[in-house]
Amino acid sequence: MMRPWILSVLFALCGVAVAASTAAQGSPVAAAAFLLAFTLAAAMNSPLVFPRSLSASEAQRRAAADGRPVVFWRPGCTYCLRLRLRLGRDARRLHWVDIWRDPEGAAAVRAVNDGNETVPTVFVAGRARTNPPVEWVREQLCPSV
Incomplete structure (x- = not known):
């Protein structure tokens, strides 16, 4: 049952990791942009679309x-x-x-x-x-x- 969600979950996890890394480097605006982009990618690849x-x-x-x-x-x-x-x-x-x-x-x-x-x-x-x-x-x- 989890198979259809794997790609969406991976996009979301990668987004959180990239955003956290970017925020830790002192760029909260870029971190928010990365998180938004990865969240959109996760949503577009989910079965909910x-x-x-x-x-x-x-x-x-x-x-x-x-x-x-x-x-x-x-x-x-x-x-x-x-x-x-x-x-x-x-x-x-x-x-x-x-x-x-x-x-x-x-x-x-x-x-x-x-x-x-x-x-x-x-x-x-x-x-x-x-x-x-x-x-x-x-x-x-x-x-x-």
Whole structure:
């Protein structure tokens, strides 16, 4: 359960260490800046940035009912973070599956990526697309009639 938080915790600990060292050298403003930068990095790499994750089976069931894409992701993935941030509020309309929390989701990603856990992988109507452009994902949310 701790695995998704490892990167965030490391950023926070490094931030405290660098800030303490900088403050000890007599530069409290620089120490505060370092602490702020590392805290932001920790927050951006935490699972809290993403909408609540579902299990792969629940996400697929919901996607079958409403036609929305399912995004498989993992904490610490810069491509996942970039997709999440560029989607903005639209990200909440997708079904998100954290492959580090759901072995079934990790298996689904490996099945379409030659055995690799390459994320983000987006499933739409049974088809998978790995690291898709944000514009493509938005199109899948609002298909033209």
